[in-house]
Amino acid sequence: MKQLFSSSLFKSAYLLFFWVIAISCQPKITPKPVADFSFESVPNEPGRIKFINRSQHATRYQWNFGDGQSSTESDPTIKYGRNGLFSVELTAKNTAGTDVANNSVLIEGVTVSGSVIFWTNSRGDGSDIEVQLDGQLKGAITSAQPSGNAPGCGTDGFVTVYTSNGTFSYYAKSKTKSWSGVVTVQNGTCTNKLLAQ
Known part of the structure; x- marks a missing residue:
């Protein structure tokens, strides 16, 4: 019985070892990024907008804010210099590809200078x-x-x-x-x- 138990234990350990090796050798698949963002006004600062990056699976970002400004930060805060409707574009990237999200930002209340x-x-x-x-x-x-x-x-x-x-x-x-x-x-x-x- 003792020999049967240690033989079964040895076989179980052996199978577990090869199962772990087999699982760890599987290639990891990187999903394509999904670009998404929202934004909010910074209180008491007309024209200043905080962008919240909600992208998934991305490692790099490229923002274009529709007024000539751009950024590669994940969650940038920028100041628009004039009032108007601006088309904002976020490109999210990783090794599997890119995805683009667009949204319009209405800027009001910027003091004429x-x-x-x-x-x-x-x-x-x-x-x-x-x-x-x-x-x-x-x-x-x-x-x-x-x-x-x-x-x-x-x-x-x-x-x-x-x-x-x-x-x-x-x-x-x-x-x-x-x-x-x-x-x-x-x-x-x-x-x-x-x-x-």
């Missing part, structure tokens, strides 16, 4: 000059300042845009002429942009 006035020195063809900033119509120039000195921001007959700091593209047109380029707005200043005739 500067201004730009669009003006002209002549009425040219006599028509008003429509002014767009970042693709949005902001108004029409209906006057001219022939002296060559820029009017102050807010002067009637010209287009003044109040906005946050940044560089913005503009496009302006009259019946016979158009202008385009970029203009930079800085904190607390009135930038002037001459649309020369």
Whole structure:
């Protein structure tokens, strides 16, 4: 009986040993990542958003926040410099592949910090000059300042845009002429942009 018991015990231990070896030799399969995120406003800080990464099986991340900012952090907090609707994209990656999640973030309450006035020195063809900033119509120039000195921001007959700091593209047109380029707005200043005739 003693020999039978130790023979059975030996066989059981032997089988257990090979079973453990067989299991440990199985290749580990890495699942593809699943990108997901949420976000929340940081209290009392307009434009500051905390992004919460809810991705699964990912080891690396690439964020694009829709305003030119990006990050590779897992859970970034960023500050938007202007109000608007921004499309945010998170790419989650691992050795098995990538996945992408998108969401829109509405930013409101960012304090306007500067201004730009669009003006002209002549009425040219006599028509008003429509002014767009970042693709949005902001108004029409209906006057001219022939002296060559820029009017102050807010002067009637010209287009003044109040906005946050940044560089913005503009496009302006009259019946016979158009202008385009970029203009930079800085904190607390009135930038002037001459649309020369």
